[in-house]
Every structure is written in C-alpha cells, then in structure tokens.
Amino acid sequence: MPDTATRSVLVLDPAGSATAQAIGSHLGSTGYGVDTAAEVPTDPSGPLDAVVFEPGLLDGAPTRNAADQLLTAVERLRPHLRAQQEGGSRIVVLTSRDGLGWPSRPALAAESGALVSAARSLALQLGRTGTTVNVVAALPPEGSPLRAEGRPENTHLYEPEALTPTPVTRQDIADTVAFFLDARSGYVTGQVLYCCGGASLLSSMSV
Amino acid sequence: MDLDAQVAVVTGAGSGIGLAVAREFATAGAKVVIADIDAERARMAAQQIADTGATAVGLPVDVASREAVTKLFATVEEQLGPVDILVNNAGISIDRGVRGITDEEWKRTQDINLNGVFLCSQTAARSMIPRRSGRIINVSSRAWLGWFGQLSYAASKGGVVSATRSLAIELAKYGITVNCLAPGLIDTPLLRREPQEVMERLLTAQPMGTIGAPADVGWAAHYFASPASRSVTGQVLYVCGGKSLYAQPARG
Known part of the structure; x- marks a missing residue:
C-alpha cells in the first residue's frame, strides 16, 4: 500500500512517547526517511514532505498547551515544507478520543479538542x-498507562473499548498516520479519523 | 498487494468515481465486480480493467430492487466467491430546491441513494458475518451537510452517513468495518458539463484551490478496504480539498 520512496518525515515527539516511537519505526520500515526530535530543529535537513506531531496524549504525558506547541512548530517549519509545485506536504496531528469528553481526564480531553480546532x-x-x-x-x-486507570470514580462509565474484536494497537495508529501521509492523500485535509475500533461512535461529537 | 484475491463489488462502477475505485482495487490485487444499472457500460468497464491483467466482471444491477441485488450477489458468489468488500457507490442527484422537487423525484433519490445502500449492505453483511470479516464502504457526499438546491440528494446522503454509523456499531464485533467517503468537487463527466464561469466560482470556493480526481476517492476507498484500517470504523472521510471545513457561499 505505501508509496513512500525517499519521502522525508519529521516526527515531533516532545513527550518521548511510545506511540511516537511506533509511528517513526513504522514509517521507517515502509521507506520514509524519518527524523525524530523533541523540538523543532533549528535547521531541518532538506525540504520536508511531512511532519507528524505526537504530543504524547495517548500515553498520558502531562502535556500542556499542545495546540500552542503545534502552531509554533508549524510556523517555524513552514519555510521547510515541500512546495505545492513539488507535490506539497503533509502534517498529521495525534490526539486522543478523549477529546469527545471523558470524566477522569478533562485536561487531556481539552488538549485533544484544542488540537483538533488548531489543525x-x-x-x-x-x-x-x-x-x-x-x-x-x-x-x-x-500498552498505554491510560488503559490501566480503571473506572472513573462516581460515574456509571468504564474505560472506552474498541467495538471491533481486537484492541487498538500503536501499529493501527501508525497505519492511520501513514494513510494521511501518503502522496495520494493530497485532496484530504482538515479531517479527523478516529482510530478507536468504533468507540467514538457512541458520542454525538464524533459526527 | 494488500487486497490480493479479495472479491470486491463496486456499485455504480461503470464510470466516474465508482470506476476509479474499481481500478484502484484491481491494481491492489482484488477481483472486482463492476455493478452498474447499464449492463453494457458495466461490461465495457470490466473489459478495460481485465485488459490490464486483473480479474474483473461486469454485471447489471438496479440497487433499488431487492430482487436485482439478490441476483447480483448470487452471481458474484457463483463466479468469484463470497464478497469481501462492498462499495455502495451507485447514486443519482436531482438538484431541485424545496419549491420545485416532486414526490417522484424525492422518492427516486431515496430509493437509489439510501435504499440501495440498505439492500446491498444487508445482503453483503449476511454473507460476511459467518466469515467474521468484511469491509463495507459507503459513498455519501459532502453535500449531506446541506447545500442550496440539493434537498433530496443531501437528505439521502445524510441517511447514508447515519446508516454507516449504525452498521458499523452492529457489525464491529464480527470484524466487519463500515466507513463512509464524502467526496466534494470531483472531476467527473457530470462536473465537466458545467459552464466555465460556474467552474471558476466553484474553484474559488475550494480551500485548496483544486478539484479532486476520481482516483483521490479511489485511494481513500482502498485505505478503508485494506487491513491497515482494521481499527477504523463508522468514520466519514471527506475527500473534498477542505471544503467540508467551510463552504463559502456565493455573495449577493
């Protein structure tokens, strides 16, 4: 499925997350040239085909102002993104399904929601x-520590689970990122794809 | 190839987006069925794909007819095997506002665009459930969000989004994913009939300043059909160059 020959991607991983590592590893194994950095490099090497911003929300990183971080990063990287006449570029942002609202993680939900609006x-x-x-x-x-948190206190809820037969893995997330990064996805922008085995469908906000 | 030997039925595949989806699937190794209300168009499209060395069969179907849909799936199973991937793409658009649309036009639009999705999805699901796998991809439209003069079309495509979500919820436990594509402006023969000034106005309203190709939708369908999307279900993916974010109406 991949069409990745010599495409360069910068994975911005401010939290050093396991999900960012899995994404970088997957993209590298499918032919991308991958650089991973905690911060925007002062001088990225060559034009960038893609940037992946993974602030660590899915692994419970205590991230604050993730949307500000994204906007600042894009501003700095903008001169280095491959130009439209050369095929254009891709930015993919990772957030959590918690953005639809979750009682035990309101701060994380707010960060996720803000990232969607910013994107x-x-x-x-x-x-x-x-x-x-x-x-x-x-x-x-x-494998995310969030999955071990248990039921939110004083609610009727339990941790959301995939409706599909297998749990969502970091590989599933990396595969979804790879779809958006593909050169053939150039007419898809501003979209949110929930990689959650259908768990998002139970919220009206997911429409 | 990630769709190797999968049997894929694409309705309304005689031309335009449906044909692009069928071509994309064939390139990925699937055995494709071009199902179209026009039998000759289905046959010719299938022949084009078969000429590339892929397996392709053209079959007639009126997706609004239970009898015709049952016959289609029975023929496919007999010739190629049970259906692994269904793309509900067949549809019509009658662009009339609330003051002008007739009962017959409203009913016909719902029959083809929405009832067709129900009939084909139900028939496919009954075959996929015992095998605990399958992919259903519905083609809605960005227009389901609402647009001038597209009352019946938008309502039918909104029904497709809703059907997608219910099917996804119901079929998830069987390993069957159901997703929806919502194309925006796509360069099809229908669009090319628009006058130059209309095209310029449409382009101005496009956030990316471009018009998509049928192959853009084909690629997105390929993603939803592939093993890579096993944890993605019930989603609506707009292939619209950003128009779903904000569709600027003409001023004045």
Missing part, C-alpha cells in the same frame, strides 16, 4: 500552499 484552522490556512493537515484521534492503545 482544522491550519488546514484552511495552508490549503493553497499544497499542505494538508489532518488528525488521527485514537483510543489510548494497548
């Missing part, structure tokens, strides 16, 4: 430059 605005802002901006909103994957 949609960036998609409109960068549309004419040939840069697409999309969001993967995932269920905290198998």
Whole structure:
C-alpha cells in the first residue's frame, strides 16, 4: 500500500512517547526517511514532505498547551515544507478520543479538542500552499498507562473499548498516520479519523 | 498487494468515481465486480480493467430492487466467491430546491441513494458475518451537510452517513468495518458539463484551490478496504480539498 520512496518525515515527539516511537519505526520500515526530535530543529535537513506531531496524549504525558506547541512548530517549519509545485506536504496531528469528553481526564480531553480546532484552522490556512493537515484521534492503545486507570470514580462509565474484536494497537495508529501521509492523500485535509475500533461512535461529537 | 484475491463489488462502477475505485482495487490485487444499472457500460468497464491483467466482471444491477441485488450477489458468489468488500457507490442527484422537487423525484433519490445502500449492505453483511470479516464502504457526499438546491440528494446522503454509523456499531464485533467517503468537487463527466464561469466560482470556493480526481476517492476507498484500517470504523472521510471545513457561499 505505501508509496513512500525517499519521502522525508519529521516526527515531533516532545513527550518521548511510545506511540511516537511506533509511528517513526513504522514509517521507517515502509521507506520514509524519518527524523525524530523533541523540538523543532533549528535547521531541518532538506525540504520536508511531512511532519507528524505526537504530543504524547495517548500515553498520558502531562502535556500542556499542545495546540500552542503545534502552531509554533508549524510556523517555524513552514519555510521547510515541500512546495505545492513539488507535490506539497503533509502534517498529521495525534490526539486522543478523549477529546469527545471523558470524566477522569478533562485536561487531556481539552488538549485533544484544542488540537483538533488548531489543525482544522491550519488546514484552511495552508490549503493553497499544497499542505494538508489532518488528525488521527485514537483510543489510548494497548500498552498505554491510560488503559490501566480503571473506572472513573462516581460515574456509571468504564474505560472506552474498541467495538471491533481486537484492541487498538500503536501499529493501527501508525497505519492511520501513514494513510494521511501518503502522496495520494493530497485532496484530504482538515479531517479527523478516529482510530478507536468504533468507540467514538457512541458520542454525538464524533459526527 | 494488500487486497490480493479479495472479491470486491463496486456499485455504480461503470464510470466516474465508482470506476476509479474499481481500478484502484484491481491494481491492489482484488477481483472486482463492476455493478452498474447499464449492463453494457458495466461490461465495457470490466473489459478495460481485465485488459490490464486483473480479474474483473461486469454485471447489471438496479440497487433499488431487492430482487436485482439478490441476483447480483448470487452471481458474484457463483463466479468469484463470497464478497469481501462492498462499495455502495451507485447514486443519482436531482438538484431541485424545496419549491420545485416532486414526490417522484424525492422518492427516486431515496430509493437509489439510501435504499440501495440498505439492500446491498444487508445482503453483503449476511454473507460476511459467518466469515467474521468484511469491509463495507459507503459513498455519501459532502453535500449531506446541506447545500442550496440539493434537498433530496443531501437528505439521502445524510441517511447514508447515519446508516454507516449504525452498521458499523452492529457489525464491529464480527470484524466487519463500515466507513463512509464524502467526496466534494470531483472531476467527473457530470462536473465537466458545467459552464466555465460556474467552474471558476466553484474553484474559488475550494480551500485548496483544486478539484479532486476520481482516483483521490479511489485511494481513500482502498485505505478503508485494506487491513491497515482494521481499527477504523463508522468514520466519514471527506475527500473534498477542505471544503467540508467551510463552504463559502456565493455573495449577493
């Protein structure tokens, strides 16, 4: 499925998350040239085909102001993104399904929601430059510390689970990122794909 | 190839987006069925794909007819095997506002665009459930969000979104994913009939300043059909160059 020959991607991983590591590893194994950094490099090498911003929400990182971080990073990287006449570029932002609202993680939910709003605005802002901006909103994957938190106190709820037969894995998330990064996804921008085995469907906010 | 030997039925595949989806699937190794209300168009499209060395069969179907849909799936199973991937793409658009649309036009739009999704999805699901796998991809439209003069079309495509979500919830436990594509402006023969000034106005309203190709939708369908999307279900993916974010109406 991949069409990745010699495409360069920068994975921004401020929290040093396991999900970012899995995404970088998957992209590298499918032919991308991958650089991973905690911060925006002062001088990225060569034009970038893609940027993945993974602030660590899915692994419970105590991130604050993730949307500000995203906007600042895009501003700095903008001169280095591959130009429209050369095929354009891709930005993919990782957030959590918690953005739909979750009682035990309101701060994380707010960060996720803000990232979605920022990404949609960036998609409109960068549309004419040939840069697409999309969001993967995932269920905290198998292995995430969030999955071990148990039931939120004083509620009737339990931790959301995939409706599909297998738990959501970091590989599933990496596969969704790879779809948005593909050169053939150039007419898809401002979108949010929930990689959650259907768990998002139970919220009206997911429409 | 990630769809190797999968049997894929694409309705309304005689031309445009449906044909692009069928071509994409064939390139990925699937055995494709071009199902179209026009039998000759289905046959010719299938022949084009078969000429590339892929397996392709053209079959007639009126998706609004229970009898025709049952016959289609029985023929496919007999010739190629049970259906692994269904793309509900067949549809019509009658662009009339609330003052002008007739009962017959409203009913016909719902029959093809929405009832067709129900009939084909139900028939496919009954075959997929015992095998505990399958992919259903519905083609809605960005227009389901609402647009001038598209009352019946938008309502039918909104029904497709709703059907997608209910099917996804119900079929998830069987390993069957159900997702929806919502194309925006796509370069199809229908669009090319628009006058130059209309095209310019449409382009101005596009956030990316471009019009998509049928192959853009084909690629997105490929993603939803592939093993890579096993944890993605019930989603609506707009292939619209950002128009779903904000569709600027003409001023004045």
